[in-house]
Amino acid sequence: MREVRLSPAGEYDNAPRPYAHITVRPLASAMxxxxxxxxxxxxxxxxFAEVQDALWRHKMIFARDQQLDHAAHEAFAxxxxxxxxxxxxxxxxxxxxxxxxxxxxxxxxxxxxxxxWHTDSPFLPEPPGMTILRxxxxxxxxxxxxxxxxxxxxxxxxxxxxxMLRPLKVRMSARNNAFTQKQxxxxxxxxxxxxxxxxxxxxxxHPLVRSHPxxxxxxxxxxxxxxxxxxxxxxxxxxxxxxxxxxxxxQHHFTCRLRWxxxxxxxxxxxxxxxxxxxxxxxxxxxxxxxxxxxxRPA
Ligand code: SIN
Numbered sequence: 504m505r506e507v508r509l510s511p512a513g514e515y516d517n518a519p520r521p522y523a524h525i526t527v528r529p530l531a532s533a534m535x536x537x538x539x540x541x542x543x544x545x546x547x548x549x550x551f552a553e554v555q556d557a558l559w560r561h562k563m564i565f566a567r568d569q570q571l572d573h574a575a576h577e578a579f580a581x582x583x584x585x586x587x588x589x590x591x592x593x594x595x596x597x598x599x600x601x602x603x604x605x606x607x608x609x610x611x612x613x614x615x616x617x618x619x620w621h622t623d624s625p626f627l628p629e630p631p632g633m634t635i636l637r638x639x640x641x642x643x644x645x646x647x648x649x650x651x652x653x654x655x656x657x658x659x660x661x662x663x664x665x666x667m668l669r670p671l672k673v674r675m676s677a678r679n680n681a682f683t684q685k686q687x688x689x690x691x692x693x694x695x696x697x698x699x700x701x702x703x704x705x706x707x708x709h710p711l712v713r714s715h716p717x718x719x720x721x722x723x724x725x726x727x728x729x730x731x732x733x734x735x736x737x738x739x740x741x742x743x744x745x746x747x748x749x750x751x752x753x754q755h756h757f758t759c760r761l762r763w764x765x766x767x768x769x770x771x772x773x774x775x776x777x778x779x780x781x782x783x784x785x786x787x788x789x790x791x792x793x794x795x796x797x798x799x800r801p802a
Contacts (some may be wrong), residue, residue: 510756514658517561524550527557527564534652534776535759536561543768544575551582558633559717562776563650565761565769571637573598573792576768580635580794587631587795590624590677590699591616591692595792604636604791606784614687615782620651620753621728622773623795625675626706632716632798635770641763642787646780649760654722654775656752657712669712672734673725673745676706680728708734711748713801715774722775723752724801752777773798 517534519527524547526539536557543566546554558564571579577598580586586600595601606615623631636648657665677692681704684692694700711733713724727749733741761769771778773795 508754508756509659511655511659514655516655520556520560522553522557525553525557527561529561530563530565530761531759533655533757533759534562534650535761536564538564538566541566543569543579544571546582555583558770558772559715562652562654563759563761563769563771563778565767567764568766569637569768570766571768573601576601576635576637576792576794579768580796583633583635583796585797587624587629587797588627589795590627590694590703593695600794602793602795604780604789604793606789608786608788611785612688612782614684615780616684616692617778617780618782619680619683619726619728620749620777620779621726622653622724622777624703625709625724625726625729625773626677626703628707629800630675630709630798631773631795633770633772633774633796635768635794635796637792638763638765638767638790639792640788640790641765642784642789645784645787646789647760647762648769648778648780649758650771650776650778651753651758652776653724653752653757654715654720655757656748656754657721657723659757660751665712668723668748671711672708673711673730674706674708674732674734675726675729676731677703677729678706679731706731709801713774715772716799716802720775723748724774725749725752726777727753753779774801 515532517529528537592602681692
């Protein structure tokens with residue numbers, strides 16, 4: 504029973520910084536910001552450094568009316584560092600690191616890839632640090648993406664809970680997700696290779712509370728899709744704790760939501776945000792392209 508819903512009074516910190524080269528308009532109190540009037544394909548180094556700073560600050564940033572094709576998407580992505588490995592696809596022809604996320608109008612499924620709260624590929628030993636998603640075709644309504652700020656969620660826990668969580672390691676695996684996807688869709692979740700599937704199922708254990716390598720900010724690293732257990736605990740012990748943390752992180756107060764338009768590009772910080780792709784646009788086509796950028800072993 505929840506006696507009172509705790510709001511992050513005094514903890515909201517999504518105000519824009521006074522940048523010299525870009526203008527940022529926050530999307531919600533908890534997180535997210537729009538980059539106004541930028542051309543992502545033609546950023547000076549100084550402007551790009553401010554875009555990076557804005558991402559670490561706001562956890563999700565987006566820009567409208569970008570003219571990126573696959574090559575320009577890759578070129579912009581590479582300014583963030585090398586690509587992360589992708590367990591699920593081989594990319595599009597000629598662009599191995601541009602992953603298609605396409606749902607056809609006649610594809611009706613209760614289980615859409617990405618429609619549970621998750622951080623990208625945390626089952627990898629070095630999960631992607633950030634993701635860039637580009638909209639090519641969007642439904643007239645629906646198909647939004649929603650994010651939750653896991654650093655704000657950590658700050659809103661009691662000191663006792665924070666101390667209990669800090670030494671724990673969470674096991675991340677694609678196993679349960681693949682099973683659920685099959686139940687919902689009737690077909691196997693596809694992986695780039697059998698080796699990628701086996702590695703994703705075996706997964707990795709990562710700190711449940713991680714420190715951001717650029718800012719030192721602490722955040723909860725746990726999600727609904729891939730977190731399957733806590734090292735040293737039985738399932739009966741870990742499951743209620745994981746469920747509590749996922750409910751806590753994804754409460755309305757910690758989120759922002761983006762309605763997509765064609766030409767929009769959004770970027771998010773996988774170290775300090777979860778996200779979810781709404782599966783609510785049956786009958787309409789949605790065509791998106793994603794690149795994931797290398798991260799480090801969480802610490
Ligand atoms: C993803 O989960 O990486 C994709 C999100 C989306 O399609 O909105």
